Amino acid sequence: MAYFIQLAFAGLAQGCIYALVALGFTIIYKSSGVINFAQGELLLVGAFIASVAAFEWHLNFFLAVLIAILVTVLIGVLFERLALRRMIGRPVFAVIMITIGLDILLRTGVVATGLSNERPPATPYSIASGINFGGVHFGANEIWTIIVTLLCCAALYVFFRYTRYGLAMRATALDQEAALAMGINIRTTYALAWGIAAAVATIAGVFLAINVTTFDSTLGGIALVAFPAIILGGLDSIPGAVVGGIIIGLVQLLTQGYESHITNIVGTGFDTITPYLLMILLLLVRPYGLFGTRKVERV
Amino acid sequence: MLRLQHLAVMYHGTIAAVQGVSLEVPERGVVALLGANGAGKSTILRAITGLLPLHGGRIVQGSITFEDQHIENRDATQIVRLGIAQVLEGRRLFAELTVDENLRAGAFAVRDAAAIRRSYDRVLDLFPVLRERRQSAAGYLSGGEQQMLAIGRGLMANPKLLLLDEPSLGLAPIMIQQISAIIAEISASGTAVLLVEQNAQMALSLASYGYVLETGKVALAKPAAELLRDETVRTFYLGLHEGTDRANYGMLRERRPERTWSL
Numbered sequence: 001m002a003y004f005i006q007l008a009f010a011g012l013a014q015g016c017i018y019a020l021v022a023l024g025f026t027i028i029y030k031s032s033g034v035i036n037f038a039q040g041e042l043l044l045v046g047a048f049i050a051s052v053a054a055f056e057w058h059l060n061f062f063l064a065v066l067i068a069i070l071v072t073v074l075i076g077v078l079f080e081r082l083a084l085r086r087m088i089g090r091p092v093f094a095v096i097m098i099t100i101g102l103d104i105l106l107r108t109g110v111v112a113t114g115l116s117n118e119r120p121p122a123t124p125y126s127i128a129s130g131i132n133f134g135g136v137h138f139g140a141n142e143i144w145t146i147i148v149t150l151l152c153c154a155a156l157y158v159f160f161r162y163t164r165y166g167l168a169m170r171a172t173a174l175d176q177e178a179a180l181a182m183g184i185n186i187r188t189t190y191a192l193a194w195g196i197a198a199a200v201a202t203i204a205g206v207f208l209a210i211n212v213t214t215f216d217s218t219l220g221g222i223a224l225v226a227f228p229a230i231i232l233g234g235l236d237s238i239p240g241a242v243v244g245g246i247i248i249g250l251v252q253l254l255t256q257g258y259e260s261h262i263t264n265i266v267g268t269g270f271d272t273i274t275p276y277l278l279m280i281l282l283l284l285v286r287p288y289g290l291f292g293t294r295k296v297e298r299v
Numbered sequence: 300m301l302r303l304q305h306l307a308v309m310y311h312g313t314i315a316a317v318q319g320v321s322l323e324v325p326e327r328g329v330v331a332l333l334g335a336n337g338a339g340k341s342t343i344l345r346a347i348t349g350l351l352p353l354h355g356g357r358i359v360q361g362s363i364t365f366e367d368q369h370i371e372n373r374d375a376t377q378i379v380r381l382g383i384a385q386v387l388e389g390r391r392l393f394a395e396l397t398v399d400e401n402l403r404a405g406a407f408a409v410r411d412a413a414a415i416r417r418s419y420d421r422v423l424d425l426f427p428v429l430r431e432r433r434q435s436a437a438g439y440l441s442g443g444e445q446q447m448l449a450i451g452r453g454l455m456a457n458p459k460l461l462l463l464d465e466p467s468l469g470l471a472p473i474m475i476q477q478i479s480a481i482i483a484e485i486s487a488s489g490t491a492v493l494l495v496e497q498n499a500q501m502a503l504s505l506a507s508y509g510y511v512l513e514t515g516k517v518a519l520a521k522p523a524a525e526l527l528r529d530e531t532v533r534t535f536y537l538g539l540h541e542g543t544d545r546a547n548y549g550m551l552r553e554r555r556p557e558r559t560w561s562l
Contacts, residue, residue, distance in 0.1 A: 164407065171393050171404040177353055178391040183379030183408030183456060 002135040007257040008250060013142035015249020016149035017211070020204035021226035022233065022241035023156070024197030030173045030236050031193035033092065034084065037099040039201055040223025041106035046072045046202025047121065047209040047219055048110050054122035056115070061124040069202045075106070076198030077191045085187065107217055116217045121209035145207040152200055153242055160238075165192060173236075225252070228279035234292020243290060248275045300326045300491055301347070301383075301460055306361035308342050310354065316342040318515040319361070324460060329482065329492040331502035331523060333536055334512035340495045341388055343512075344462050347493075348385045349375035365460070379408040384458035388465045388495075390449040394438030398429055401437050401448055405455030414457060422451040425481065443474035450481065460491045467498040475501055499536035503527050511536070 021039060028036045046068045053064035079102055087095045110116045121127075123141075130139040160166040165188070172179040172189045180186055208222060209215045229248045233240025256271035282289070301324040308317040317339040324330045334340050345351045346358055347370070363371045370378055384405075393401050402422060406415045423430045426447040432440060437448055446466055453461055463482065467475045479501055486492050486505070496502035503509055509526045511519040519529065526532050 164403075167396075167400060167404055168407055170396060170400075171407075174393045174395060175391055177350060178387055178393065179404070180350060180353060180375045181348060181379075181385045181387055181391075182405055182452070183376045184404070185374075185376050 003257065004254075005134075006136045007253050009136065009138060009142060011250035011253030012246060013139075013145045013207075013211075013249070014253055015246035016145045017204045017208050017222070017245075018226045018229045018249050019242040019245030020149055020152065020200045021223055022229040022245045023152070023238065024201045025223075025226065025230045026233075026236065026238055026241040027193050028197050029230075030238070031169055032084070032190050034095050034099065036197065037096060037223075038079075038102040038106060039197065039226070040220030041103045041110075042072050042076060042198050042201040042220075043205035043208070043222065044110060044217065044220035045075065045106050045205075046198075047205030047215060048116065048119065050122040050202070050206050051119045051209065051215075052113075052115060055120060061122055064122045065202070065206055068206070069199050072198040072202045073195045076194035080190050080194040081187075084190070103220075107220060111217045118214050119209070119216065120214060121212075122206065123210045127210060127213055141207060141210045145211075148203060148207070149242075152203065156196070156238070165189070169193065225275050228275040230289075231279050232282055232289055234289025236293050237289070237291035240289060240291030248278065251275070251278055300324055300366055301493070302364045303343070303347075304362050304364075306343070306346060306363065307359050308339075308346050308351065308356055309359050310342075310356045312357070316356065316515055317346070320512070320515070320517055321361075322510050322517065322520070324491055324493050325508075326459075326491055327486070327489065328508075329486050329494055329506040331499075331506035331509040331526075332493060332495045332512065333497070333499050333502060333509060333526075333532075335497070337514075338512040339515040340512055341464055342515075344385055344464055344493075344495060346371070347378070347462065348383060349373055349378045350385075376408060379456050379458075382457075382459035383462065384453040384456040384460075385462040386449050386453040386464060386466065389468065390445050392437040392440075392445055392448055392452070395436055397434050398437055398440070398448055399433045401452050402429075402455050405452035406457075408456055415455070418455045418457050422454050425454070425484065426451050442470055443477065446470060446474070446478055447481070450478075450485075454485070454490075458490060460493065461485060462493045462495070464495045465497060466494070467496060467501055479505060499532065503532075 021043060024039050024042070025036060028034055049071050050064045050068035053059045053067050054061055059067070083098055084095065087098060125140045127141065130137055130143070160170060168179065168184045169189045169192060171182070172184060172186055176186060205219065209219065225248065226245060229244035230241050232247060233244030251274050252271050255274045259266065259268070259270045303320055303322045306317055306320045307315065309315050320339070320343060332340050332343065342356065345354060345356060347363055351357060358371050362369060365381055365383060368381070370381065393404060396404070402419060406418060409415050409418070428444055429448060429451060432444070437445065440448060450463070450466065466478050466482070470478065475498065482492060482494065482505055494502050494506060503523045503526055506523040509521065509523045510517050511526070511532065519526065519532065521529065
């Protein structure tokens with residue numbers, strides 16, 4: 001039982017990281033219909049800058065994270081302003097290719113600094129610290145990942161529900177022209193979406209980096225696992241992104257923990273494909289994901 | 300108050316939707332803009348409110364002035380702030396948001412909280428049915444209520460000029476009467492109205508002046524009372540034709556029923 005709880009706890013924390021990445025995908029997709037393939041590299045850049053600020057510039061952890069968030073938000077907003085804005089009305093495919101371009105640019109940018117190998121993560125607590133309870137080790141990083149993810153979700157909920165710009169973003173997502181006719185500045189809502197996505201990506205990046213103890217320029221690959229999470233939750237649903245992320249995290253870690261019992265059937269490394277398997281299975285039954293909008297069409 | 304001079308609009312640089320239209324809306328009263336589908340009515344509204352770029356359209360000639368300011372190059376947000384609000388054709392509510400949220404979204408361009416509260420009270424006084432349904436999703440309202448909400452959302456910006464695009468579309472005759480009465484009330488309270496309609500009967504009963512558009516040009520521009528007596532208008536827009544000859548329906552542009560793609 002303790003083993004199960006240990007795995008479920010780690011899975012929940014891992015799922016929270018997926019959830020944060022998935023949130024970024026979903027917020028950008030909802031507001032502008034763009035699937036941002038650079039989401040993972042925003043996470044890498046965030047974790048990288050936090051680490052550089054903490055170890056090369058000897059800054060306090062919180063200051064380092066703050067700088068990392070500011071820089072990634074700036075990258076997201078500038079990218080939206082300089083590249084994507086010119087693409088409004090162009091084929092979605094072309095827009096997606098541009099985000100892949102940004103992905104490559106960011107990753108090579110990090111490599112080009114020459115500091116990206118074996119990076120220690122910026123962290124306010126020692127990586128092994130935590131509390132033991134009933135034979136289960138609750139790692140400090142896992143606990144904080146879960147708490148901060150919950151706080152992020154709560155903050156986003158308040159933002160979308162109660163603020164003027166949150167309402168503007170929801171309205172724009174539902175009907176762009178009607179929102180524009182109301183005087184809602186669609187460009188501002190796009191920029192906000194990119195800013196929020198970049199900020200949550202950085203937060204996810206900082207926790208993920210602590211979790212893997214040292215990281216390099218491949219850290220952003222996690223976005224590939226967060227992708228099944230958004231498909232699972234339904235591409236355009238924000239609660240769906242969180243639920244999808246947590247499910248993927250739990251399933252992945254539980255498979256990892258128990259797969260030694262079934263190696264003779266599935267072989268090793270089965271856990272790496274479980275997110276995709278889950279996604280394919282769900283798509284067979286519910287093509288719109290768990291919470292996605294079902295488009296009703298009459299032909 | 301609003302003046303269009305020799306306005307020409309093209310879509311994607313090739314399709315001339317509006318060709319040299321001049322029209323005027325005074326500070327008080329209702330002006331009707333009539334015409335068949337594709338005559339360019341909605342294009343004119345988009346040109347006024349800065350929505351053309353979204354549709355790949357561009358003003359290629361002419362000018363639009365509002366209270367003596369040129370607005371043809373302003374963006375949609377600035378135009379709403381100047382005091383022009385548009386109620387789009389087909390209502391276009393944010394179906395998943397509540398009535399309350401739809402109204403608040405309508406006031407996005409207004410920065411003054413007290414002004415928003417005043418508009419909010421005014422709208423709910425004008426449409427008491429909406430007061431009871433403030434917390435329900437806009438998509439669940441009846442057609443008439445949805446039109447009321449769409450107009451109410453437009454009024455939340457506290458406009459000096461309200462542009463209404465086909466408010467009678469898809470409504471039962473009794474609802475059309477109710478909406479007419481509301482438009483009259485809005486006009487009486489001092490807001491100028493530019494009313495785009497295919498329902499010429501309704502539009503001309505409210506308006507003091509009317510323009511008839513045909514393929515992007517103004518075919519007729521007369522006081523509403525004269526338009527109601529005009530032979531062409533009676534035949535083709537009101538469906539009233541005295542005399543034994545059958546109307547020459549060949550002249551009437553083909554009206555295709557709108558295709559429904561979604562529920």
